Amino acid sequence: MATDNASSQSTRLFTREEVAKHNKKGDLWIIIDSKVFDVSRFANLHPGGLGVLLDEEVAGQDATKIFYSLHRHEVLEKPAYARLQIGHLKDETPEIVSRVIGELSTVPYGEPTWLTKGYYSPYFKDSHRNLQKAFRKFVDEIIYPDAQMCEENGKRFSQSVVDAMAAKNINAMRLGPGKHLKGLTLMDGLVQPEEFDYFHEMVINQEIARIGARGYGDGLLAGMVIGLPPVLNFGSDELKARVVPEVFSGKKFICLAISEAFAGSDVAGLKTTATKTDDGKHWIVNGTKKWITNGVFADYFTVGCRTDGGFTVILVERGEGVETMAIKTSYSSTVGTAYITFDNVKVPVENTLGPENAGLLVMLSNFNHERWVMACSSIRGQRAIVEECFKWANQREVFGRPLISQAVIRHKLAAMIARVESAQAWLENITYQMTKMSYKQQSQKLAGQIAFIKMYATRSGQETARDAVQIFGGRGITRTGMGRFIEHYHRTITFDSLLGGAEDVLGDLGVRQAVKQMPKNARL
Structure with missing residues (x-):
């Protein structure tokens, strides 16, 4: 026929x-x-x-x-x-339509409230909404197809994707508001550099998190997001003038190299050393780093080193004495997770980031933003799972009735919704505080709050992953087909709970900061 x-x-x-x-x-x-x-x-x-x-x-x-x-x-x-x-x-029309690229979801709780029709928010302006609309279309058209392909084959992101991001200065926007945006045209002029704030950055982070490819998400220059700020904030003018444009343009890549086999959250326990040459013009760096995001393909390494007087952060360039080896983890190798060896690497003292022996200040000032970015992504990743579960529960039939008709399924969905909505609301409040505070004030007042929201978001994510697998059943542990995003999320959610500081460490940090602010005259 x-x-x-x-x-x-x-x-x-x-x-x-x-x-x-x-x-x-x-x-x-x-x-x-x-x-x-x-x-x-x-x-x-x-x-x-x-x-x-x-x-x-x-x-x-x-x-x-x-x-x-x-x-x-x-x-x-x-x-x-x-x-x-x-x-x-004849005389019948399809009920199920393909999702339009860039379109908002109409599934309940599939979008944060500020993007849901009929709801309001005091935080978001037209510039935020315009950026979200344009960037979602960009993610759906440019990033998503590459993400799904690379997540499977384990190869690094396509250079064309980074080039497209650089053309719209997306790479620069991912580092938040600041002087580095001055004079740049952001997303074809949708946002002016002087008005760009942390809510605009939240839009960028949360839209990228929608791709449902955890390894690729980190591989897509997460190393830049956490490795370049120390250069921006503490590097010399000469160093910034050379390195920053290369990284923003996607011609060179950078990573943060702090964690070691001997120390992770315990930054003071690092063993990598940097000693000065006799003429005082160079550092000689020796040691190893482990679990370094984007390290496999990085050109620059923001390295935490023990020095004679304490702890110093140094920008090391790939060259003689620098060796990187891929580490196999439970998410895709597209992330470029690396074990790095520094063997008598000679580095100009001009590459020192911040004052010598004051590296702890350099890193602590970076941790708040890093953890906030992770919270943004983790929360949006959870919401995507809520949407998947809502769709499945309504279309799957068991015992002749939709899965959603079972009270136990509705109970799981209720818990998932409550977790993601409360986390998003808390995140938006913290983000608003960030827009009103200097970097120093954020360190004083928000370090604990950001630690808590990151801890809460990642713990919630693990509960949501477990519930989602139960809702999908066998499909939830199958890498292809109906439950492939559920399986992927369940397999990779623990990365959220470890990267940027383990949950227990962050919880303790938040309480310790609160204890410092405890009034001495407070009594029951």
């Missing part, structure tokens, strides 16, 4: 009675959401076997419910399967 013209095939109209006649091997049609597909030639290639398609509820019948209990809608959009469509049912 098929013709040579694929476009004319898909416009043909059929009745259900006509389709029902094509119900045997070699002549097999099915209906999915009022669309008619000829799967005669495909039947033997069907991953589930020919028998599934010859089932009396499928062959020649409306298989919409069965299809959506087994496959994601995106399957129908793949060219190989789209070509199987030969027409539509």
Whole structure:
């Protein structure tokens, strides 16, 4: 029945009675959401076997419910399967539409309140909304396809993606508001450098987190986000003039190299050393670093070193004596997680970041922003899982009824929603405080709050991951198909809980900061 013209095939109209006649091997049609597909030639290639398609509820019948209990809608959009469509049912229209690139979700709690129709926010202005709309389209068109491909093959992000981000100065915006934005055209002029604030940066962080590819998300220059600020804030003018443009343009990459096999959150316990040459013009760096994000492909390393008088941060350039080796972790190698060896690496003293032996100040000033960025991403990642679970619970049928009809499922969804909504509200409040405080005030007043929100977000994420797997069942532990985003989230959520400071360490930090502010005259 098929013709040579694929476009004319898909416009043909059929009745259900006509389709029902094509119900045997070699002549097999099915209906999915009022669309008619000829799967005669495909039947033997069907991953589930020919028998599934010859089932009396499928062959020649409306298989919409069965299809959506087994496959994601995106399957129908793949060219190989789209070509199987030969027409539509007469007088019927599809109920399920493909998501439009850049479009907001209409699923309840699929978007934060400030983006949900009919709700209001005191924090977000037109410039935030305009940036969100444009950047979501950019993420959907440019970043998302690359993310899904690289997450699977483990290769580094495509250079074309970084180049596209650099062209719109997205790389610069990811470091938040500041002098580094002066004179730049941000997202084709949608936001002026002087008005760019932490809520604009939140938009960038949370939109990238929607890609559902945790390794790629960190691989997409997370090393820059945490490794370049010490250069911006504490590097010499000459160093900044050379390094910053290279990194923002995507021509060179940078990472933060602090953690070691001997010390992680315990920065004071680091063993990598830097000693000065006799003429005082160079540092000689020796030691190792471990679990360094983007380290495999980095050109610059912001390195924490023990020095004679304490702890110093030094920018080391890739060269003689610097060796990097990939570390296999439970998320994709596209992140470039590395073990780094520094063997008598000679570094100019001009590469010292901040005062000598005052490296702890340099790093502590960086940690707040790093943890805040992680909280932004972690919370948005959770919301994507809530949306997945809401969709699945409404389309999956068990015992003849939708999964959502079971009280236990609604209870899990309620807990997931409460966690993500409370975390987002807390995050927005902290972000508002950041817009009103200097960097020094943030360190004094918000270090504990940011530590708490990061701890709360990542613990909530692990609870949400566990609940999501229970909702999806076996699909929730399968790397392909309906539950692939659930499986991925469950497998990688622990990265959120460790990177930037382990949950327990951060919780203790928050309490210790509160204790310092405890009034001496307070009594029960």
